[in-house]
Amino acid sequence: MSGAENGLLELFDRLCEPFNGSNTIGNSRAFWVGAVVALAITFAYPLFVSAYQAGNTALFLLYGLLALSLSVVWGYAGVLSFGQVVFFGFAGYTFGIVSINFGSTLGTTLAIPVAVLVATAVAGLLGYFMFYGNVSGVFVAIITLVVTLVMQTFMAQTAGDEWTIGEVPLGGFNGMPGIPNLAVGVEGAALTFSGDIFYWLVLSTLVVAYFGLRALVNSRFGYAMVAVREDEDRVEMLGYDIRKVKLGVFTLGGALAGFSGVLYASWGNYIDPSVYSLTFATMPVVWVTVGGRESLLGGLVATVAIEWFRQQLSVTGSEWAMVVVGVLLLTIVLALPEGIIPYVHRKAVGALQQRGFVDPDRPATATEEAAE
């Protein structure tokens, strides 16, 4: 290779460095080049398909953001939460309340950070309550599950006129319609997100979140999270306050889930208490389990694949749809405990190694040497 090519490759490697580490799969240059290609394809996607398909896929992608929020909380910090949908719902409802009350694009713009803030605050409160009360493991799962069910019961009965915030009735079981599309700016000079532009917004948010989380989990805080997941007592002895670590991650997860909720509310221009249902609360757990708990990419890919698959099944109208989903899930949990993406990656790399495309003794990059 020439000097210029070498220089370019080195630049590329250095750009990828903060995102590489032993906490994520796919740290090779090949992976990153492949990722760039895949990204390009995904960005170009709406140009080749109908508006319906683009909008449909946008929904799956914003679910991916919800999955990422659980991925980081559960996969990396070991906190199994059924409550991501609580923050999702709070943000969605708040976005609706604020944006409809203001009735202007400025109001809608303001609604976004307010909604995410509310979701983050709720996550912080719940996290404080649980982690500083020394609740852990499976009890966290149950408490978050119960909170979700409480929210569903409560919101379903907010039907009367007395349940109005400003000009906006909460709507009870029937939900809150008329939520405007996301917009940034002021009247006259605003960018409204709908159709293809909405798709690109969701995709961009997802990409930013993914890279941000990748950098985070490969950083010192990331190692602290993983350590907490593996052995809490040892981490405490080393001087970390595990409650703070868990609370921090949980709150971050709440913010991500909240943003996903905002996207959701503006996607359908509607939100209702079914976001707090047992099924929807369990879906993130299913997505992340199938995709690979300890892999950010796994959760993402699994979300899109599973939701697409479930939708296809319901289109066929077969009564066996739910049974198929259940059996499939079961098979994956039993057969591929690490999740699909890590499994596929491992197999693919193994196969390539066998065929001599990869030299297992190749010198590692600087980052990886330091990590070892």
Add this chain to the structure above:
Amino acid sequence: MTDGRLGRREFLGSSALVAGTALAGCAGGGGGTTGGSASSSDTIKIGVLEDRSGNFALVGTPKYNASMLAIEEINANGGIDGKQIETFAPDPQSDNQRYKELTRRAIEQEQVDVLWAGYSSATRETIRPTIDRHDQLYFYTTQYEGGVCDRNTFAVGPTARQQLGMVLPYLVDEFGPRIYTIAADYNFGQLSADWVRVLADENDAEVIGEEFIPLSETSFGSTINRIQEADPDFVMSMLVGANHTSFYEQKASSGLDVPIGTSTAMAQGYEHRRLEPPAMANIYAGVNYMEEIPTERNTSDGGFVDRYFEMFPDAPYLNEEAQTNYFSVYMYKQAVEQAGTTNQEEVKAALESGISYPAPEAPEGSEIRLDPETHHVHHHMWAMRADEDHNVEAVDDRVIEEQFLSNTVDCDLTQEDEETQYTPQDYFEEAG
């Protein structure tokens, strides 16, 4: 997993892995399992989104069945204006999320000429924004709280005011003016309870107590005690769903035998067939249709009931909503033939020209009318009573026109386009 510098072949391998997984997820976003084309000029495409699994399967399956019955009958008789009907009928699984996705698909990809969708009001409200955004012609056929004044929506099921307005005055006459209300604790239940107050006021009766019960509740011991304490002349029950069915069983086993008027029980979920007698004894349902209503078109040989069970011999019951799905398909047919086209705006105009149809709910010689201004139906209502052996018979019947939107709210969709839902609280003091 920690690979260093690699050759081109591994590049291909890894990137194929990453790109392939990304594509596999995205590429199928609508993927053409049904072809996704608009109706050709030879066929009419009808979208039917009714629950056949999940919580509402019990009441959703008959709706789906009846739609299919009507469509098959029409196709066998030459179709609509000579064109055969094809259907897009997935199963939304009682999941509002699914409804949203499938409604979008029905409108944007399948390009249906008309859409029937949804059992619960929540479902209707979930999809109404999409319907309105695309100006999609939409029939909503379930009994509901009333008040939807929407240019695209034809809410052709009975409203709470019509149903309660049938049974409440009858019960006041029969038993007395002291009413105790129990209702499901969500929009439909709360709004129906408001209507009970309004109707009580109009009939010189009084609501002496009200209780709202969460949809998930299955223990009614304390509710029964409270009813006993209040000692009303009759109870108005707007309980909804399988969990609330337990009320009737527990009431019977406590020996509580106060008469009960209802808009929700028996006609939709056929409790009188599923529960052991005398759980439903002395229950009066105010409905536009039940399998047992005594009209010629319904009960005669080859009538509606016979035709339904011939096509669906394993069906357990022919419920209230099924009939609404059935006659609304025929109303659509009439409107299309009158307009001479499937163009949705022109069909809506035709529907607003005063359509009427000889539905099974109406006695021989009469028809039910679709009100042009409100897009609702002036139903022929029945008060049906179940006795100790769960035999059901009609005790009263008459036509009850849609009043709330027409008279109180002044909703006139022939003059002015709207997309709102109105509630009684804003118009009646008694509704609280």
Add this chain to the structure above:
Amino acid sequence: MVNAANLFFQFLDSFAFIVLSAIGLAIIFGMMDVINLAHGEFIMIGAYGTTLAANAGLPLPVAIAIGVVVTMVVGLILERTIIKRLYERPLDSMVATWAVGLALTQGARIAFGNSLSSIGVPFGAITYGEFSYSMYRVLLSGVAALVLVGAYLVFTRTEFGVRARATIQDADTAQAMGVETDRMYTTTFVIGSALAGLTGALYAPTMAIVPGMGSSFLVEAFVAVVTGGSSVLLGTTLAGGTLGSINALFSNLYGTFMGKIALLFVAVLILRFLPGGLSGVVTDLRERLERESV
């Protein structure tokens, strides 16, 4: 004005419902740390078995027994094929049991339709003044108490019980001492399933028999398990008593919605301020008394 007799019967009803909802889940969780998200479906299977048997003409007690047996068989199959592969992975077993629950619910719908004809409630009513209460629902509190006492006897007086408690306390040591822990787990799972099936069988006459019926027991079951604490039987009893009285009191005074909210609110308080659960409070007290008497 609180009518004492009403409140008493409402309390018994509530106590029975909470205890019977929770006991199957609690035993499986206490022993194996497995949260069986198919718990609601096990209850449904018990109810379906009983209803089908009773509708076929069998007397109610026999039908109930059949419901229990059917659920036990399903539980056994599930344990041997799926759960046993997930012993070390409690969180994965949650997802697995949820998937199984999904398949079971829809399977019941495909096999038996959207609803079964219900069986009538036996025994009539207890009347007192202008009030009455379903005798059957009150008797269920007796059944709940019997179940608790029976389980207590099994766990303390039988050899199986001793081995089971050893496994709960320290599975590795128990295994080293010759306890066949795998067999323990299977047996416990089957017992838990049987109890869940019993709940469904007992409540079948008073409820609508639909495939999704199990979900109406879930909230009470989870809340009772979590507030009960580490001692399975003591915890379930205390949870039933405490939450049952709160629920009954608030239902009586303010309606069923407030009753449910109060129950959940108190549960949240217990979770926050009593980290060992309700049974933790009792064991702490006991230890303190022991220490002071020494």
